[in-house]
Amino acid sequence: MPDRTATGEEKYRSLIQHLPTALWQVDSRRTGAVMDLIRVEGVRDIAAFLDANPDFVENAKDTVVVSEVNIAAVALFRAKRPNDLIRPVRYLFEADPDLAKRVMVAHYNGERNLIEETRMLAFDGTVIDVRFSVTFPRPPEQLDTTFISIQDISPRLNTERQLRKLQADFARAARIATLGELATSIAHEISQPLTAIVSNGEASLRWLARGDHDCEKVAQLTSKIVTNARRASDIIQRMRGMAAKHELERHPLDLNDAVQEAMMFIGHDVESKTIVLTTAFDAGRPTVVADRVQLQQVVINLLINSVQALVRRGGECGRIEVRTSRDGGGFASISVGDNGPGIAEADLERVFDSFFSTKESGLGVGLAICQTIVAAHGGEIRAANRPQGGAQFVFTVPLADPGLDQAS
Ligand SMILES: Nc1ncnc2c1ncn2[C@@H]1O[C@H](COP(=O)(O)OP(=O)(O)OP(=O)(O)O)[C@@H](O)[C@H]1O
Ligand SMILES: [Mg+2]
Structure with a gap:
């Protein structure tokens, strides 16, 4: 039977107690008052102020106090009872001491929320990966009440x-x-x-x-x-x-050299299958920041695909063109184009999916790997059909010195 005498607030509290998300209600009135003083003093860059006055943050960890927690919070911190958690907030920042400063900066700057992935030290010594969110009050809400929710993201x-x-x-x-x-x-x-x-x-x-x-x-x-x-x-x-x-090891390297070296791997294929391989390399010799082996892996996969496309097509002389250039946006682009049959319009979206293959003996992983590698470098890879026929793949990798991007 529902308790008909309970007030609205009590019902709401009981509900919060049983929410599956770990929740903290925090009373930050005391730091709030000090913050107001600082504001009156004219401090604008609160982050710089707190850097210069670390005691201020340390003090806040002891004066801002948890006023209430729910059952999930007790479980998350491997505590025995709610009272173990109802004390100054210092214990929330043991594993990531700087988080307290970031919370104060967000509060001072009038942000509504601060959400971060970080770590917490539970009472049994376990370090938990968490998603920490804090919501700051705004008038006319109760200004002394800040809510913190912490979600365990270790399994994810x-x-x-x-x-x-x-x-x-x-x-x-x-x-x-x-x-x-x-x-x-x-x-x-x-x-x-x-x-x-x-x-x-x-x-x-x-x-x-x-x-x-x-x-x-x-x-x-x-x-x-x-x-x-x-x-x-x-x-x-x-x-x-x-x-x-x-492991991914990124270093500045000469793009043209790396691409040329990768082309060596298919040299024999090209000779024996009467394919003409041409290059149009950026004369400015762009230096990119990349993992040499992985960058070459991408070029080799694209070249193998082009060779396979040309062999399947047969007929007139097969051509593969490899280009390097700077794209004007701090990246170098590398393109591999061929005069093979091209890619069916409907497949253009799917060629990068793992295990998508139109070849009898293809696994369909070549392009999926290319995409993973390019993304790990912060670049992009795209497939297109060339107007004159054939497929063209273009991918980008970051330049070592984007300032030189406009040089050629
Ligand atoms: N140059 C190209 N010309 C025409 N189609 C292409 C070309 N490159 C890729 N494709 C299409 O994209 C599909 C996926 O390519 P991907 O390299 O991922 O796999 P695969 O070559 O089929 O097999 P794997 O690389 O695993 O041996 C190919 O099966 C083919 O249909
Ligand atoms: Mg392939």
């Missing part, structure tokens, strides 16, 4: 963490699969310097056998051997880089 963050790890593993698996696909090209690329090493070595031995020891000639041949051995070792290193477990 854990899921996100697992998802990120899964994505990284997935991307690595795909990179290794790409390497497998490129085996012929890579073998071809390595066998060239090896052949050169063998023939230079043999020539050198012949010179030595003649007995007229032409040191200069032998030195020339030996230095060619060294150059070619370095080249083979570079290629192997690059493959290792692609197969390795890899």
Whole structure:
């Protein structure tokens, strides 16, 4: 039976007690009064003021007092009873001491709410990931009452963490699969310097056998051997880089060089399938901030797709054009276009979805990975059909020095 004698406020309180969201009612009258004084003194930049007077924030943590909490709040802080939480607010800021300052700044500046993802230290020592929201009163509301709600977001963050790890593993698996696909090209690329090493070595031995020891000639041949051995070792290193477990490592790098290097991976495919690969590189040599291996992964995936599109189409000479340029907005763009069959209008929206593929043996992960990588760099990737036929993919990566963007 409902309690017919309860007042409106009591009913409302009982409801709040049982809300599943952890709630705090806070009485901030005392700091409010001090804040008013500061305002009268003419302080405008409250953040700077609090930075210069850290005691002010520390003092507020002890004078602003929790007046009421609900059951969910007790559970969230692993407390025994509400009274454990009904005391100065200092305990709310143990894991993130600066949060108190940000709350005061928001209050002083007349904001209605402050919402942040942060951490709290529960009474049993557990650090909880939370979404902290505070709502400040405005006249004619009760000015002494501030509401704080705290939501435990650890399960969500854990899921996100697992998802990120899964994505990284997935991307690595795909990179290794790409390497497998490129085996012929890579073998071809390595066998060239090896052949050169063998023939230079043999020539050198012949010179030595003649007995007229032409040191200069032998030195020339030996230095060619060294150059070619370095080249083979570079290629192997690059493959290792692609197969390795890899955290995102962004550094300034020469975009044209990185793209050119990525093109090497499909060199053999292009030669053996009579595809003409042309480049139009930005003459200003843009420097971008990117993870070299991942940037190259994107270019390689796009190139493989173009080669596959051209092979499927057959007919006239296949063309792939790779361009780099600065887009005027602090980004460099890289485009890979081909004169293949293009993408069906209805598929343009879906090509970046995981597992979307129109190929018999396609997994449909190439472009999904490209999108993840480009997004992690703060750029964008788009698919379009070229007016003259064929598909074109354009993606952007941030320039190291956006100030030079207007240079060319
Ligand atoms: N250059 C292109 N020309 C025409 N269609 C393309 C081109 N690039 C991608 N597509 C379309 O987008 C789809 C998705 O490409 P994505 O690279 O994600 O997967 P996939 O190439 O099919 O398989 P995977 O890359 O996993 O081996 C392709 O199946 C194809 O339909
Ligand atoms: Mg693909």
